[in-house]
């Protein structure tokens with residue numbers, strides 16, 4: 266198989282893509298492949314590979330044997346993203362994966378150039394196109410990009426990266442939901458009061474201002490990663506875990522979301538951490554949100570009337586990523602006031618599950634909360650990126666959102682994007698719970714789980 270990386274000399278390739286590939290190779294999870302790296306740098310092949318090697322050697326955990334073997338099978342070509350500029354690929358035979366490790370503005374151009382050279386045609390083997398995030402910046406641009414990719418590539422040749430679908434914890438949400446029959450009857454509005462999906466980070470910009478200041482938390486995290494977790498939690502059980510039925514079920518859930526009203530009042534909140542505007546590369550007047558929260562309602566049989574709260578932000582009190590089902594409290598009859606149980610699927614910083622139930626208090630009378638904690642003994646073997654890459658090599662489309670899912674997710678957030686063209690995000694202190702306005706979108710009696718910060 267040929268693994269053609271467009272954007273070979275970029276940061277994504279050396280920081281994420283190649284390290285993941287090397288770990289897969291070291292574990293023997295992918296067979297022989299040849300790498301064809303394409304980039305705009307004029308340097309010759311040995312210079313490019315030398316520099317890459319120095320970078321990889323400095324990265325903790327690089328398997329140098331795997332790299333030495335891969336290096337022998339890696340070619341570098343200087344190339345522009347036009348049919349003429351990519352002529353070095355003419356005559357490419359056999360199975361090939363084209364990975365667009367490029368700035369999003371170049372996705373369509375690259376796909377067009379590859380297609381014009383006939384490289385999407387599967388005469389001598391499969392042809393797959395991997396597109397990194399972000400996929401569009403609103404519904405209209407996502408539609409345009411889909412149309413541009415489809416000029417030469419069929420939908421089943423397109424792999425839209427969303428590394429959250431490769432997270433063990435996201436797969437475990439599915440496995441736990443559908444591997445335990447007793448969960449099915451409670452996984453609905455009669456036992457669930459609300460669902461919270463949080464991905465809180467202590468990290469800030471990490472030198473990514475050029476991208477992030479034009480994107481913001483809603484586009485960076487909610488439209489893609491959190492919306493996929495939402496779809497996994499909200500969807501109906503698929504009869505099979507085939508990519509087709511999984512995607513169809515997720516799509517149904519996304520399409521069942523009641524449209525957020527224009528103005529998004531009471532449905533969305535945004536914040537910006539104090540000091541964001543002073544970060545390098547950020548505009549001093551930036552109105553970009555570093556925190557976003559949404560409330561979604563589904564008009565379907567399972568979750569009618571149950572709000573799903575989604576939030577994600579940078580520089581918050583701690584790293585905490587989870588999907589939490591807030592369970593309805595028992596009536597007060599027997600033991601006095603019963604509290605609310607929770608079923609929490611952890612994605613970060615650890616993976617696992619917490620189930621909080623009520624039992625007899627150890628002292629005094631009545632009930633108290635008891636939490637059952639499950640944490641796997643070892644960390645999952647593959648990282649999210651490895652899982653996604655392996656899924657590309659295996660041709661497993663179930664790990665990637667479809668064209669329709671991506672568009673449905675944009676359709677959900679579009680009214681919020683429009684509303685946020687006006688006004689400013691609320692400033693929140695670093696290390697806090699985020700902006701106070703995030704509490705304003707919750708229904709009476711509902712609460713975000715505490716992150717342990719102030720404010």
Ligand code: BG6
Nearest residue numbers: 398428466468485486490613649
């Ligand atoms: C990326 C976002 O897609 O996901 C980042 O661009 C974010 O802003 C990251 O930090 C979070 O995912 P993970 O797996 O690195 O915790």
